[in-house]
Amino acid sequence: MKHFKIGGVPEHFNLPWYLTLKNKEYQEEEINLRWIDYYGGTGQMCKALREKEIDMAVILTEGIIRDIIHGNECKIVQCFVKSPLxxxxxxxxxxxxxxxxxxxxxxxxxxxxxxxxxxxxxxxxxxxxxxxxxxxxxxxxxxxxxxxxxxxxxxxxxxxxxxxxxxxxxxxxxxxxxxxxxTPWPCFVIAVRNDALENEKEAVKAIIEIINKTTLEFKNIPSIDKMIANRYNQKIEDVQLWLSLTEWGQENLSSMQVEKVQDTLQHLDLIETKMPASEILYFF
Missing domain, CATH: 3.40.190.10 (Periplasmic binding protein-like II)
Structure with missing residues (x-):
């Protein structure tokens, strides 16, 4: 059994993770994946990745790109939500x-x-x-x-x-x-520590394939709007609007998208230098 810890915000975007964990889909692949809620969001997760408290994170695109440029030894393996936040x-x-x-x-x-x-x-x-x-x-x-x-x-x-x-x-x-x-770019990505990618590439790939299968079908789950409304204390009409505006991704970011994020961060003096997209993105 391979052991992984993944962090994310306890919000409706991440319900697909809860469903796959509840259904023990990772265990069927001999993977013990443990989810950890981070109420402090991206900054808190960047710190957790650096300190090896977690192996992976579902995290804001601009935040993790900035932190990778500042030395966080991770790579983006997947665009998780491709619509703007x-x-x-x-x-x-x-x-x-x-x-x-x-x-x-x-x-x-x-x-x-x-x-x-x-x-x-x-x-x-x-x-x-x-x-x-x-x-x-x-x-x-x-x-x-x-x-x-x-x-x-x-x-x-x-x-x-x-x-x-x-x-x-x-x-x-x-x-x-x-x-x-x-956000002028896809809002959430999945970032993985470099050592996890080096040592457990196939297991990480299996995790990504499982979550992609679920996000692809997510909007078609019967009564998904009611489930989200009840779980996250939302009005049903707000959930339905949110679902209509939200698109999950099944592929990684493009080099052009990474360039746009970096251009914006540099223009706002939030990074000093840019990195090649090949040092930020990882493709299986």
């Missing part, structure tokens, strides 16, 4: 801010430096035409729970997180949604 831009209920333009020069609550909420704040600032150096400031709050607690107290002025994950907190009045920001 819709980041909601939220303020607290008691906030005086009513639009994204009001947030210029204020403080973004982020899970941690290097996280998706950190990097996408730069993308949003660029979209809005803000001065990156003068108009951006940050307040680390660890995770969504930290934002729910901290934003009403003034720990940061706005918070960017996946729109449908935070929708229940908009509905109950904790947050107000003032805008959206889309």
């Amino acid at each position: 819709i980041w909601g831009i939220h303020v607290a209920k008691n906030s005086n801010y009513t639009s994204v333009s009001d947030l210029k020069g204020t403080k973004a609550a982020i899970s941690r430096y290097g996280s998706g909420s950190h990097l996408m704040a730069y993308v949003n600032a660029e979209n809005e035409g803000w001065d990156i150096e003068k108009d951006l400031d940050f307040e680390p709050i660890k995770n969504l729970e930290g934002a729910l607690e901290g934003l009403p107290k003034g720990d940061g002025d706005y918070f960017m997180w996946e729109k449908f994950t935070t929708k229940p907190y908009v509905d109950n009045g904790t947050f107000r949604l003032v805008g959206e920001c889309l």
Whole structure:
């Protein structure tokens, strides 16, 4: 039996992993795959990969590419969700801010430096035409729970997180949604540590083949919308909209997509140098 640990956010995007684990599909291939939830998101998972707490991660594209460039010894083996991520831009209920333009020069609550909420704040600032150096400031709050607690107290002025994950907190009045920001590339990838690829290539390949089979059929699972709504405390109409907007991938990123992410990161001064796509991507 081969043993692997994989990390990911406990969100609806990753339900296919839960289903395959529940059905013991990996065990049929003599693989013991253990899922670990990372509420702190991409920054926390980058750290876990570096420290060998996990072998693999389902992680935001821009975050892992930046971390690989900064020395994380991993490669991307698969695009997991090929549609963009819709980041909601939220303020607290008691906030005086009513639009994204009001947030210029204020403080973004982020899970941690290097996280998706950190990097996408730069993308949003660029979209809005803000001065990156003068108009951006940050307040680390660890995770969504930290934002729910901290934003009403003034720990940061706005918070960017996946729109449908935070929708229940908009509905109950904790947050107000003032805008959206889309990733200009496929949002989630599967990254694997280089040593795992060197030592257990076939087992990693088998894991990828199993999850690909499930994501290919995912939207056709009977009552999948009800399952997601119940499991993730979502309204059925929100889940149906999310399903209509979301496309899973069964192939790796292209060199052109990697180049676009790196161009954006470099333009925003989030990386100093770029890497060849061949040093970031892995093909079986």
